[in-house]
Amino acid sequence: MPRGGDPSAPRGGTNPPPSGGFPPVPGRRGGPGRAVAAGGVWLHGLHPVAAALANPARRLKRLLLTEEAEATLAAGLPKPWRIAAERVERAHIASFLPEDSVHQGAALLAEPLPDMPLDRALDHGTGPILVLDQVTDPRNVGAILRSAAAFGAAALVMQDRHAPPETGALARAASGALEIVPVVREVNLSRALDYLKKAGLWVVGLAGDAPVTLAQAGLGGRRVALVLGAEGEGMRRLTREHCDELARLPIAPEMESLNVSAAAAVALYELVRG
Template sequence: MKPISRNHQKRRFTAGSAHDPSAPVWLWGQHAVEAALANPDREILRQVATANAARRTGLKDVEIIDGKALDHLLPPGAVHQGLAVRARPLEEVSLDDVLAGPDAPTRICVLDQISDPHNLGAIFRSAAAFGIGGLVLQTRHTPPVTGVAAKSAAGAIETVAEIRVVNIARAIDQLGEAGFHTIGLAGEGRETIEAAIHGAQKVAFVMGAEGSGLRPAVAKACATLARIPMVPGMESLNVSNAAAIAFYQALQDKEGA
């Protein structure tokens, strides 16, 4: 499904952007900070809070600073709610390890070059809400999961596996070989999302980039293309909204089985 862009060109992540995947990142906002602190796999390097935020949340052993000092630590416009932590990124998870694990998920989502970190965070949040066990992201062409995405995810980046792969089409093939019904969301899909999901024991959704949708090679790798029914006059949804609907439908189908 080709989603409506949300000024994504202003925030577009480019393949040439220099980013060290092992470099520490700032996470901010109450839900994101509390989830990071509660995650035993997250290495916290620094905790900062305003006095009011520390009292409100009951967090201990934090460095108390004033709001202006906290503003200067974070990117412009960060809505931090008086809380932030500097932490090391979580260790990368491979698709092989996820599929071979003792608690291998039966619901996965593949994101084909999603470029808006707000959308990425919102998809993480919906994945956590509706039981999606992991998000497959391309190593390049997809933004790192840093503060903006973490704030939008409201803590979900700590619980939903982030799986990085080099080649999205190859990852879809691998999921198909592992028994997943791979469903690409596209406006031209002949099936509805409900019909495409129905009865499948394992489902992998494939979501296209903002504006351009699924790339042809990625669409071809999917077992089927499905659409979300909409009233006439509306041909697309924002990718994070489309993901939430698909994830909800998968949960309904699973519970109704």
């Protein structure tokens, strides 16, 4: 299901969402973590652009495509699209993006998606909720969103002031999942964990020093909120204290830890497998 704001709400811009299609997810106000250039966000790469074009909640502003990219997108997403494409050369697209961007001949200027309130996120699906404690690398967050979509996570929760805003790099790493998995930004992560507990979720923090593995935690039949901390430092003390249980992944002793996005993928697989 595409995520975003209510298409019936008043909006600015010139491309109102069409009727029909998947119902978008209601949004919430932005916060400090939502800071973005006034012109919007440049999404780039075939998968992020195609997913945004297919999401009726996305407010589209400008679409730049090479001839080859336009043909590729049209093969998977038949026209008419909600916005006309400007046919340009690859070098022209690159001039709008950071130097190391891999755009594949496609770039879309769009407004950021509004975040989802936590109470609505719980009803977005029946899968686990992912909670990130100060994971600040946008590529890691994007990769985690991709795994969340692949394994049926209902939402991704982050602290508003210690998480990256929506960017082209994040969307590129998410490979379209940014349009699927709702993002919740909370001012106080500890209060958010308490709310999840009251809603009936079992809050499990992933920690390398935990006494049991995720498989040994006996989570079958429980809906889980899985908490992951930043690489190196892990979860903060207060976050750990608000978990119902700590669990670890059974990795070889020669390796101290996994990249946080890799750990999220393995942990999600274990949760849905069980």
